[in-house]
Amino acid sequence: MNFRQVKYFVATAELGQVSRAAMELSISQSTITTAIKDLEAELGVRLFARTAHGMDLTPAGRRFLEKAYRLLATVDEALHSTxxxxxxxxxxxxxxxxxxxxxxxxxxxxxxxxxxxxxxxxxxxxxxxxxxxxxxxxxxxxxxxxxxxxxxxxxxxxxxxxSQRRIWVPSGHRFLQMENVSFKEIAEEAYIMLTVDEAAHTALRYWNQTEHQPQIRLRTSSIEAVRSIVANGQGIAILSDMVYRPWSLEGKRIETIIPSQPIPAxxxxxxxxxxxxxxxxxxxxxxxxxxxxxxxxxxxxx
CATH class of the missing domain: 3.40.190.10 (Periplasmic binding protein-like II)
Known part of the structure; x- marks a missing residue:
């Protein structure tokens, strides 16, 4: 086991996709994939369940993530403790x-x-x-x-x-089968509008630059509420990668899509x-x- 393997594992666990972890770390996807396979072989357990849309932590993966956080913190302290x-x-x-x-x-x-x-x-x-x-x-x-x-x-x-903003959809959503998703398609779906930290005001700014408006089903100040409602198929949202997690509190999958029209970060x-x-x-x-x-x-x- 080495430091890079642990670092790549944590990035993949947090972002839910090898491609996003590779982008975050500015390395190739194959490098991360190889590191995770080597780490699983050394530990003798599967850390991720690999799906068509991402990487889900297994129970063993969740336990190892806690240890990985402590390990990275210890390394950081050793490097900077003077x-x-x-x-x-x-x-x-x-x-x-x-x-x-x-x-x-x-x-x-x-x-x-x-x-x-x-x-x-x-x-x-x-x-x-x-x-x-x-x-x-x-x-x-x-x-x-x-x-x-x-x-x-x-x-x-x-x-x-x-932090890039993306469309949040539940697993199996029709958008996942489309090459391009425009604001026209987004406007056809029930929309969950986050209101905290002026999120609604920011969203309407970029919506107003299009010919469409969201069909707002719910306005909420809770990011966890947005996560759960989207994961349960009751609407979609557009939120940033910083607050994204690949699963809801109920353990249901959330996927993300980059829309065809640019959205401010x-x-x-x-x-x-x-x-x-x-x-x-x-x-x-x-x-x-x-x-x-x-x-x-x-x-x-x-």
Whole structure:
């Protein structure tokens, strides 16, 4: 067993498809497939049930995923644990939106705590409007939020990741047999509209650029509700890869499709008050995310 095999296994487990894991890791699909086969051979168990539309974790795969997370965390700590890191101290107040706290920040908070034990992060969950006001009035040092929603000219933003939006459908849906799925076809289906973090407003922005409108069956602020309703065949949705999981809470499969017409990605990143001098803790947080998300230092901010 080696580190890469574990890393490839985790990526495939999280994304549910070898093709998506390969895209995320910028490697070939065959490399991931071979690594997983070698890992299964060494462990003597099947980690995935291979289906026509993806990779489902077996019970043994779910158990190994927990161990894989602990292993990767231990390796990361070993690579970054230095006396210099332990000397870094300070306090930073960070605001974040619901989606970011639920689907992006947790693993990073854990790594930051292990890597910089003397750095204190005070975290607040708020709406974008409240976060923007808090940054301008210096109640918060920085924010991690959907930068694609920020429009306040008094803030500097820096995007860390762009998460592609795709159509979510239940297993066996007719769209899976089609080469191209347009907004015309999507508009013929019952649509589940997510409302949290301005998702409905964002969705209607790109829908309004077409000749069609969604047949909204339900508006909900719960991503898990969307997941379950779609998996049970009661509607479809368009959501980002960041919040995608290949199964619902009931264990039913959810498939994704890239529509034939482009949809804006969901951008996640940092924000702070324009013109403010970054404290050492703020610089550390910015450099950490740049490194983890592989953001070039020459990246433009606005």
């Amino acid at each position: 006396s210099e890191n332990e000397e870094i101290s300070g306090t930073i107040s960070v605001a974040a939106t619901y989606t970011v706290i639920g689907y992006f920040l947790p693993q990073h908070l854990e790594q930051l705590e292990r890597r910089y034990p003397n750095l204190t992060i005070r975290l607040y969950e708020l709406t974008r409007e409240m976060i923007e006001d808090g940054l301008i009035t210096n109640r918060f040092d920085m924010a991690v939020l959907l930068t694609s929603n920020v429009a306040n000219p008094e803030l500097t933003t820096e995007t860390l990741i762009s 969901m951008d996640v990143g940092l924000a702070w008050r324009k013109g403010s001098e970054l404290t050492p803790a703020m610089r550390l947080l910015r450099e950490y995310f740049r490194s983890e998300c592989q953001v070039p230092h020459s990246m433009n901010t606005r």
